[in-house]
Amino acid sequence: MTKEEKYTLAKWAMNHALENGAQQVSVSISNSTGSSVEVREEKIDKLEQAIQSGLSIRLFVDGKYSAHSTSRMKKEDLARFIEEAIDGTRYLSEDPFRTLPEPELYYKGGGKDLGALDANFNNIDPKTKIDLAFAAEQEVLGKDERLISVSSSYYDGLSERVMVTSNGFEGDTANSYFAIRTEVSVKGGDARPEFSWGESAIKFNDLKKDGTGTTALKRAIEKIGAEKIKSGTMPMLVENRVVGRLLGPVLEAINGASIQQKNSFLIDKLNEKVASDKLSITDDPFIVGGRGSRLFDGEGLATKKRSIFDKGVLKTYYIDTYYAKKLETEPTGGSTTNIVFEPGTKDLEGLIASIDKGIFVTGFNGGNCNGSTGDFSYGIDGFLIEKGQVVKPVSEMNITGNMKTLLMNIKELGSDVKTDSSVRTPSILFDAVDFSGS
Template structure:
């Protein structure tokens, strides 16, 4: 009989009980992927992978341990359980560890409404290669592009099932389809590189390979002749390509694990104004065809739509069971986990309220400043929110883009930055983080 992720997860629970575990949960992930990369009109790399990963977490009293394997034989399941129980007996007690109570568990969900899996036929390798070649050709067709570093296309499926001795059992299947291109313009020390790509759940939603290649080429051309900007205090506009990183720092600061450790610059800010009063940050795990959607979290609790920031006010933390117990709160259904790791808090699909003005309107109104389109490195103080990152993009003078810039550093404090952000209206709705371009006044730039 074929072993499915569901049957394997329940077999792991049986093995754990026999080995002496007081409680246990299991996760089994089965996946396959196919990727094609081309260079100079020929196949550069082709890879297909398939595999099944098994994870088991056991509890002996308030002690826990995790083990994982990629072998589905019965003898391996038994060995995993015995090893996990032996490890748990030697582990220190954790008063916050434990499974959810049966009354906390997700019971009903509508997988069809989430549209996580594209049931159309898996693309043939030749079709993926055709897309990669089309992206490369489009990039090279842009005047001034000297080479395409890489062009690739890929497809993957992922099936996961979770089960636990508290009665939970559930799973789902995902698919993904992607195309990407990295183009290079110029020669020698004057070379510049840029990228474009798209990844979707459904093949039909994917942007055309030609569009992706053309966009990558045009972005590379725009970066030619970059120089350092002036040092000083200027407004900074974070392009939609990078603006989600700012909200990402906010999300990290409201993570329950950081709050419980006391290592967050927002640890005492519950109920305070964090963003301008007209802006909210909403988490919605039920958006169809989106990579971050899911019906339940990594501990079997129902996911939920919630406003993390409601009209500028911080309303709560992102919690799994352990962090919720440490803070004497209730889990928000945000436990994420891998096959071989314990759960930890994480957000699902995030959206920031969009503004009324376009990115062009914000550029026009910012006078002199910096439009950031890419960033490297990161120095973020988790306790104070002090922020410093390397940046590149375009210098703006008199409300118009004047020339490309690179090798500069932007710095500020996240609390001050977020309280003054002005959003554009250009967020891409198919992303898991829907965040428009964001204007921040008065950041420190270090350039010339």
């Protein structure tokens, strides 16, 4: 189905809903395609391709709201589907806060190309994909006698969507991605250290096509002999690629739902200092080639570049139309785009060199954070640092504390910003973190 055909069908579905009793309607039609290849022991272990399409409709009927989706795309099927959805919505309770956004907040078009799509996505032949997976595996096979297993994967995906609303919004998006990942396990005494490493890109020609196997093997071998060390309070350096796992609860705490439901340790903290002066974060939807770049959000609201933290001061919450009405404020958008950390001046090696004794965290194993209080406990893997040198691997240790304290204890951010993610994080050094070990 072409983009024009999607728009035509979406508008028809919207009008059919209006004609059958809905006062407001939002319709999205999307399609996606993707493929994956996994190889193991020099054989193809899995080969998959998926193609999906569907229509989603949000209905506002007599002060009541419901959302529905279907893969049936014929008008006669859709007509019955929409009519039954409207009839069912009438049985729901009224919710006066459920409405479409105000039209003046919508994206009006004319935005720049954000580089989110590889126009040649469909021109990558299957043999090329298979060869890339095998090449990643070959980087590992025969390279070390401690090797137990290796598997490598290639995968890609493309998604397209058009959306229309009954109060004037029309917009469409298209995104693609390509990725290679290798997982390795090795012999290490009673343990089987393992590690996986991936590379990804929006466009095929930008994909780093070698190195995943070599890196995964090296990182797995480095974990051999990992053990607990003595419990204590010490600096914690978190590698850039896992910082997002640690700070995810912070983003959840500034979400409108968490604020309205009073399930946030950052409630009523807007324009207050809640973190170290070192922490400045911007939400920038307009980075060309950014993984989270977009011109409008899931409701059609125009995106804006805005500050989240400015030298430790909390500057915004993520609030969609529904929670904005409940909180009696203006919507800011209900989800993140590109989370951009202001980097420091030291690279990873420089941060390590600055630590007299501490732990370099390279992975998290389970754990949780209480959204209301900010109390957390996480299992960690990593390395002991002494006198500015990595001396041995550590594992089976936990960190515990409170997110508000952790944010205040940010000592330094690195210059090693990870750009192949919508959360563009550098490595971060925290002071005085409680580690539980032997």
